[in-house]
Amino acid sequence: MKIKEIYIHIPFCVRKCGYCDFLSFQYNEETSEKYIDCLCNEILHAEIEDTEISTVFIGGGTPSVLGERDIERIMMTVSEHFLLSDDAEITIEVNPGTVTENKAKLYKQIGINRVSIGMQSSDDEMLKKLGRIHNKKQFLECYGRLRKAGIANLNVDVMSGLPGLTLEKYEETLKMVCELGPEHISAYSLIIEENTPFFELYNPDNGKKVSELPDEELERRQYERTGEILSMNGYHRYEISNYAKKGYECRHNTGYWRGVPYYGFGLGASSYIDGIRYSNVSLLDDYLKAGGIAKDTDSIIRLSKNDKMEEFMYLGLRMTEGISRKQFKNLFNEDIDDVFGKVINKYSALDLIMCEDDKIFLSERGIDVSNYIFSDFLM
Amino acid sequence: MADISRDKIRNFCIIAHIDHGKSTLADRIIEKTGTLTNREMQAQVLDNMELERERGITIKSQAVRIVYQAKDGEEYIFNLIDTPGHVDFNYEVSRSLAACDGAILVVDAAQGVEAQTLANVYLAMDHDLDVLPVINKIDLPSADPERVIEEIEDVIGIEAHDAPLISAKNGLNIEDVLEKIVTNIPAPSGDPEAPLQALIFDSLYDPYKGVIVFCRVKNGTVRPGMNVKMMATGAVENVVEVGYFGAGRFIACDELSAGMVGYITASIKNVKETTVGDTITDADHPCAEALPGYKKVNSMVYCGLYPADSAKYEDLRDALEKLQLNDASLNYEPETSIALGFGFRCGFLGLLHLEIIQERLEREYNLDLVTTAPGVIYKVYKTDGTMVELTNPSNLPDPSEIDYMEEPVVSAEVMVTTEFIGPIMELCQERRGRYLGMEYIESSRALLKYELPLNEIIYDFFDALKSRSRGYASFDYEMKGYEKSDLVKLDILINKEEVDALSFIVFAGSAYERGRKMCEKLKQEIPRQLFEIPIQAAVGSKVIARETVKAMRKDVLAKCYGGDISRKKKLLEKQKEGKKRMRQVGNVEIPQKAFMSVLKLDED
Numbered sequence: 012m013k014i015k016e017i018y019i020h021i022p023f024c025v026r027k028c029g030y031c032d033f034l035s036f037q038y039n040e041e042t043s044e045k046y047i048d049c050l051c052n053e054i055l056h057a058e059i060e061d062t063e064i065s066t067v068f069i070g071g072g073t074p075s076v077l078g079e080r081d082i083e084r085i086m087m088t089v090s091e092h093f094l095l096s097d098d099a100e101i102t103i104e105v106n107p108g109t110v111t112e113n114k115a116k117l118y119k120q121i122g123i124n125r126v127s128i129g130m131q132s133s134d135d136e137m138l139k140k141l142g143r144i145h146n147k148k149q150f151l152e153c154y155g156r157l158r159k160a161g162i163a164n165l166n167v168d169v170m171s172g173l174p175g176l177t178l179e180k181y182e183e184t185l186k187m188v189c190e191l192g193p194e195h196i197s198a199y200s201l202i203i204e205e206n207t208p209f210f211e212l213y214n215p216d217n218g219k220k221v222s223e224l225p226d227e228e229l230e231r232r233q234y235e236r237t238g239e240i241l242s243m244n245g246y247h248r249y250e251i252s253n254y255a256k257k258g259y260e261c262r263h264n265t266g267y268w269r270g271v272p273y274y275g276f277g278l279g280a281s282s283y284i285d286g287i288r289y290s291n292v293s294l295l296d297d298y299l300k301a302g303g304i305a306k307d308t309d310s311i312i313r314l315s316k317n318d319k320m321e322e323f324m325y326l327g328l329r330m331t332e333g334i335s336r337k338q339f340k341n342l343f344n345e346d347i348d349d350v351f352g353k354v355i356n357k358y359s360a361l362d363l364i365m366c367e368d369d370k371i372f373l374s375e376r377g378i379d380v381s382n383y384i385f386s387d388f389l390m
Numbered sequence: 391m392a393d394i395s396r397d398k399i400r401n402f403c404i405i406a407h408i409d410h411g412k413s414t415l416a417d418r419i420i421e422k423t424g425t426l427t428n429r430e431m432q433a434q435v436l437d438n439m440e441l442e443r444e445r446g447i448t449i450k451s452q453a454v455r456i457v458y459q460a461k462d463g464e465e466y467i468f469n470l471i472d473t474p475g476h477v478d479f480n481y482e483v484s485r486s487l488a489a490c491d492g493a494i495l496v497v498d499a500a501q502g503v504e505a506q507t508l509a510n511v512y513l514a515m516d517h518d519l520d521v522l523p524v525i526n527k528i529d530l531p532s533a534d535p536e537r538v539i540e541e542i543e544d545v546i547g548i549e550a551h552d553a554p555l556i557s558a559k560n561g562l563n564i565e566d567v568l569e570k571i572v573t574n575i576p577a578p579s580g581d582p583e584a585p586l587q588a589l590i591f592d593s594l595y596d597p598y599k600g601v602i603v604f605c606r607v608k609n610g611t612v613r614p615g616m617n618v619k620m621m622a623t624g625a626v627e628n629v630v631e632v633g634y635f636g637a638g639r640f641i642a643c644d645e646l647s648a649g650m651v652g653y654i655t656a657s658i659k660n661v662k663e664t665t666v667g668d669t670i671t672d673a674d675h676p677c678a679e680a681l682p683g684y685k686k687v688n689s690m691v692y693c694g695l696y697p698a699d700s701a702k703y704e705d706l707r708d709a710l711e712k713l714q715l716n717d718a719s720l721n722y723e724p725e726t727s728i729a730l731g732f733g734f735r736c737g738f739l740g741l742l743h744l745e746i747i748q749e750r751l752e753r754e755y756n757l758d759l760v761t762t763a764p765g766v767i768y769k770v771y772k773t774d775g776t777m778v779e780l781t782n783p784s785n786l787p788d789p790s791e792i793d794y795m796e797e798p799v800v801s802a803e804v805m806v807t808t809e810f811i812g813p814i815m816e817l818c819q820e821r822r823g824r825y826l827g828m829e830y831i832e833s834s835r836a837l838l839k840y841e842l843p844l845n846e847i848i849y850d851f852f853d854a855l856k857s858r859s860r861g862y863a864s865f866d867y868e869m870k871g872y873e874k875s876d877l878v879k880l881d882i883l884i885n886k887e888e889v890d891a892l893s894f895i896v897f898a899g900s901a902y903e904r905g906r907k908m909c910e911k912l913k914q915e916i917p918r919q920l921f922e923i924p925i926q927a928a929v930g931s932k933v934i935a936r937e938t939v940k941a942m943r944k945d946v947l948a949k950c951y952g953g954d955i956s957r958k959k960k961l962l963e964k965q966k967e968g969k970k971r972m973r974q975v976g977n978v979e980i981p982q983k984a985f986m987s988v989l990k991l992d993e994d
Contacts (some may be wrong), residue, residue: 018952199948231943252948281953288956295663313958322955325962329950361920380920380947386965 017093018265019085021074022276022295025109029142029212031285032204032294034279040296046278047081049303050089051206056304063096066263073129074103079117086121087211100125100164100262107153108145115160121308125261126157127166133184139172142208154191164259166195171233173201174213174223181233182240189244194259195378198237199252201228202277212279222267229356231358237315251378254280270319276303281310285321288312316343317390320350326384333365333372347371354387394651397577398464401606402522403486405514406496407504411526414558415496415567416454416472422564423468453489453604453651454965455634455641460572468571469634471650485591486667487517488604490653492575494567495523495542499533499555502541502617503831505866512545522574523550526568537832545831561760578762584675586610588646588654588670595715599631601658602640604651605670608681612654612787617673619699621680625663626673627656630839634854644681684829687720689737690869691764691782692850694891695751696733698758698971698982700750703732709755710734713747720747725782729891729975730760730985735782741848754884760973761989762891762986766844769796769872783893789930796872797897800843801826803866807835814838816860821846824896841870843897872963881914883926883933887976890987898929905935908988915984918942923978 022039023033023046036042070236082103089095102125103118118126128150134139135146142297145153157165167188171181188196203213203224215223224230225233238248246254250268253261266273275282279293290310292298298305314322320343327334339347348355355371363377363384374382406412420760454470459881469640487493493514495785497507514521523542525535525617535555542550554566592604612618616629633642634652646652669680696823707724714720721737737743744764744900751757762993768780771793780786802823807816811828818825818840826839862964878901892912896904905927912925950958972979 028547146622202948227943232664251946264951267955283952290953296549310956326955363920378946380945381949382962382965383920384943386962387971389962
């Protein structure tokens with residue numbers, strides 16, 4: 012398959028949030044300058060194929076901490092080196108506290124047509140607890156600036172399961188977002204990751220402050236309300252944590268779940284090219300020293316046919332539309348029932364996997380326990 | 391070596407209550423006599439097994455020959471045989487004692503005489519051994535040798551006034567002990583010219599030499615080339631090598647004559663030809679009669695051992711066969727369980743013995759095991775007048791066929807400081823103990839005597855005893871016999887299906903309590919699954935306790951983008967591994983450790 016997607020990682024933030032385990036550091040101009048030199052160098056050294064790139068995603072960290080010049084430079088480099096299709100989806104992730112009017116205008120100017128806003132909650136107290144740098148007012152300003160600048164495809168991130176989050180407050184957040192009407196909403200349940208301040212504070216195993224996290228009942232209720240409220244407002248769930256108005260599903264992310272090859276540029280970024288998955292090094296110094304050409308050799312995994320078939324299942328089934336039997340046959344020249352029939356039957360008997368004509372997908376209950384199901388697809 | 395005179399040989403063992411310093415004294419004796427250089431010396435030389443060193447206990451008897459230059463100017467040969475201290479291993483002790491002429495009794499200068507001190511001394515006296523008391527740990531601040539000497543004289547009734555006062559740890563006064571061995575332990579008797587009579591007290595399998603037989607020659611002489619006969623099995627073998635025990639190695643010699651302790655090899659491949667306790671004699675000039683063997687010990691505790699990976703069944707059988715050679719008190723026979731597949735019902739001397747065997751199988755033979763709840767042997771008297779010995783609860787006949795049942799009862803002695811008499815009596819009452827009496831050993835300590843059903847002490851009685859006496863109580867028991875009892879079979883149903891491996895026999899009056907605890911414990915051990923799982927305890931068709939493992943509500947990774955895919959796969963692999971360690975019972979996955987959790991029901 013041809014490479015159609017590009018991911019660009021910006022590992023800088025104004026400040027790291029308490030729950031975040033992504034690769035990012037505190038922003039400073041000097042380091043970021045060097046970083047962008049390396050990043051552009053890496054992009055320019057990528058082997059190109061004679062296909063059009065259909066999605067670019069600038070993620071982080073917080074790409075919006077970068078100055079206008081920097082973002083422009085990155086986009087220029089990409090479009091000089093690669094052939095972007097006319098209708099390419101070009102996304103940038105932003106923190107509401109860092110988007111000035113000028114930045115918003117610039118994004119539009121340089122071809123960015125989708126902005127993903129890390130709002131998380133509309134409750135200021137909650138935002139403080141999460142360690143976010145913005146408040147509700149700043150989010151609304153940011154949202155308005157982006158719309159005014161003409162960005163017609165916006166995503167807003169919201170989080171449930173937060174410490175101290177009541178059902179009422181969570182519903183307020185959802186309702187406020189729905190009133191604004193972004194094209195796309197990502198709704199995540201908080202995951203307490205290791206090596207984060209939240210892990211120290213809330214990890215159930217160290218017995219501290221656990222009570223602040225919603226209990227299972229409340230956490231599940233918030234999760235259920237997400238689906239209910241969003242669907243009432245015209246958003247359909249197309250993946251475990253993603254909701255969109257019709258036609259606005261994120262093409263870039265959908266590519267990941269469909270096994271589309273992609274380039275990943277920047278610190279720690281992952282690529283999937285010619286059946287090989289690998290990442291760049293994740294130590295900033297190493298990346299800078301190597302001028303951006305720094306694969307982490309330990310991360311290289313050449314996928315076997317079995318690996319690819321497994322991924323086809325456990326990534327594809329993340330999407331509510333599921334997977335296609337025909338496509339499986341086309342890709343692997345094998346009948347899906349010959350390979351996974353036993354697992355499919357086991358879970359369809361429990362109404363966790365549904366089969367309709369060509370399609371195989373998870374039921375709502377199946378999505379809730381998807382890891383349990385997916386692990387059975389490993390051969 | 392052939393011309394050692396018998397009066398220069400001393401065959402002895404060291405007996406003691408656990409932790410009184412038996413192995414440390416053995417180390418010092420070996421060190422002082424220069425059997426090993428300091429560099430070869432490793433703490434607790436005789437505890438060969440990794441497990442013995444780790445737990446600080448002796449499981450297997452070990453022997454070593456030592457040469458000692460005594461103050462009378464003569465050279466003496468000491469054969470030191472180390473013995474286990476724990477009551478579960480009394481059988482091993484008994485075997486070793488038969489090879490000795492005397493015993494050093496080590497008593498802790500602070501703790502004094504304990505239950506196992508008594509038990510071991512009585513064993514030694516049964517074997518007509520002379521007992522040489524030694525007071526150890528006199529370096530402890532709490533040491534009170536005067537009191538302990540008095541105690542030995544009063545309680546045991548042996549002369550202790552000139553007992554060496556030593557610190558084995560610091561190497562203090564070890565020479566006194568060595569001299570006393572020369573003067574107080576008798577030289578072996580026996581006639582080297584008489585027909586051969588040698589007692590097998592242990593054996594070991596060596597892949598090159600075949601079975602290595604440990605023996606004590608009582609009469610006659612054994613040399614390589616001789617044809618010897620095992621009197622019990624009738625097997626005749628040609629002796630290839632004889633020798634004695636260096637520290638940690640075998641040293642070949644020309645002959646073993648009356649009074650000597652050593653080993654024989656004869657290319658014996660079949661383990662079953664040499665049973666411990668048998669007498670070896672000269673096939674051409676046999677002795678008139680065999681030496682009195684050991685009373686065959688009967689297993690007291692039974693449980694099922696299953697390989698975690700069912701493909702390892704054959705490996706488990708081989709391992710058990712090899713262990714049995716070295717541990718005659720282990721019994722096993724094949725059995726099958728619906729839940730666990732193919733395995734073995736194994737008999738042990740006690741719970742510690744069970745644990746030790748389990749650990750040895752896991753470590754020395756690299757096996758992953760699932761153990762079922764231990765039980766004792768019940769006698770089931772049926773209405774048709776027959777009696778069945780029940781070792782596996784699943785084989786209990788239908789209640790309509792049962793007239794009555796009997797369970798094994800032990801006589802137990804608990805030595806305890808007076809402040810803990812109350813809590814210990816309470817514990818014994820809880821465990822259906824019948825109070826027999828109490829003797830004050832001195833003003834601060836007492837010996838409590840109880841009759842206890844064996845099935846009440848095989849689980850966690852030791853632990854409970856220790857925790858209720860802050861470690862000060864010590865305990866010993868011996869089988870008394872069988873008594874009629876009101877017993878029922880408690881079944882566990884998981885998702886409405888009976889799990890045979892979790893069934894056990896219990897006193898009817900305790901069924902409710904145990905059933906409830908089992909359900910609670912299993913609830914903790916069984917992870918949530920896709921559906922709700924009822925866990926029930928039942929006697930017959932009557933459910934007496936119930937818990938529910940709620941259905942799993944959420945097992946989902948919210949985010950999975952480009953950079954997460956490799957990590958996600960690792961998580962799923964881990965999850966899959968976890969599933970592999972489960973046993974499928976019906977459509978419920980039960981972790982293997984759940985089957986063992988029932989061992990520890992009384993932990994809070």
